[in-house]
Amino acid sequence: MTALIRYQADLLVRSQRWLAPVLLYLAFLAVGVRSGEPVLDSLGYTAAGMLPVTAWLVRVCVTQEPPAARAVVAAAAGGQPRAHLAALLAALGCAGLLGTAATAVVLAISDPASTDHSVRVPLPPAGAAGLLATACCVLLGAATGALCGRPLLHGRGWSVAATVLVALLALVTAGSPAKAAVTGLVSGSLTGTVHVPVLPLLGAAAVAAAAVALACRLTAMRG
Amino acid sequence: MLRGVDLALPARSLVRVEGANGTGKSTLLRLLAGIDAPSEGRITGRRPRTAYVPERFPAALPFTAAGYLVHLGRVQGLRTADAADRAHEWLTRFGAAAYARTPLAELSKGTSQKVAVAQSLLAEPELLVLDEAWTGLDTEARGELDRAVAERVTAGATVVFVDHDPRRLAGTVDTAYRFEGLGLTTAPLAALDPRVRVEATAPPGTPLPAGLPGAPAYTLAADGTASLSVPAAHSDALLRALLTARPPWHIGGVAPVPDPQPHRSTTRDGDRTP
Known part of the structure; x- marks a missing residue:
């Protein structure tokens, strides 16, 4: 599995198709994150942005090989499900690195205070909350990408449209772990209290595991 | 689509699959290689270490030939140094050593096919599935692939192949199957050239x-x-x-x-x- 993930990650890095989602994310951060702004607000914004970016990275990873190359790797790896899982994990890993780096930068440059700058916010719990919220969004983004791309949706148009729509819904629908985690950070910022989103993370992990398992199983039947 | 296909692949054997275009040869080979799962029926037995060569290998991947082979060798379970050595060895055998550092996207169709064939032989697979792997190779490389197939069979592997040349590996094929309608029948073995x-x-x-x-x-x-x-x-x-x-x-x-x-x-x- 390590060799497979390494192959997929190398493919992603060399293909340079990661550039578009990463640049979009950097632009999104440049617009919304300023030095000296309240830390919890900025962390919520940073986490929320990772959801569509992860979905995009997953889409890149599962479509970056021509079918013949995919067949060659699937035969060597012992089936398409394993090869597909490696692609999803490579995307998840890259998104995790990006989200962690963004969270670290936000923690370093933001003002550790509530929205009205009256209450101090302790940085370690704020950092933990930010990382967990980012993890929630990354996992749900991966689930979105896994369900809205190959093997469930093959056409490019439908796949992109579904990815955008589901990513948006995952951020705004009540009950979505990503929405719960981000809202927890932003509303906590008003009073300077840190809500560490443990339950949303568990929910997001369960959703992502189910989505990845379904997508991988289906690859052997639908390509 | 395939239905009612029943075949056994013994170890140390060379199996030929023939049939007209569109009868399901490639589908059967993909099932045998473990790429696709059957929607009905089943495949029994331990999954052998498998390698597969597709008919056309469009090399739109951002690797050099050697870089790709090292990745594939590792996926097949080799250590990096071994994978690099064997990549070099197989590229040399197929007369493509000069292209080791060439990006896959810049290779000619024949040289890409050599890379596709080389990846399948890196880790001495127990089951080698060749879907018209000879197509696009030059004469020397075809001969080398014939020899490599013979070596694999001698070493105890099973090799399943499709090729449009009815004389391909004639005389060494153990079993031949032919697609007729939706079924698979045993075909007579092609005799050696008189x-x-x-x-x-x-x-x-x-x-x-x-x-x-x-x-x-x-x-x-x-x-x-x-x-x-x-x-x-x-x-x-x-x-x-x-x-x-x-x-x-x-x-x-x-x-x-x-x-x-x-x-x-x-x-x-x-x-x-x-």
């Missing part, structure tokens, strides 16, 4: 003319008698070349070579039954 033996004489010490048609196998005695054997299709051209050579050769006799037994007698140890 050969013709030519006895010719020239003054003692005369060498045989260079570049004889059909690349004959020959023995040349000190008294100037030569015995040559060529595929029947080349016998007329060979005779013409011998008769018009300087000095001319005298033809002593022409006779068909008795057909050698096309079946190899091998012991079958252990059955793999996908």
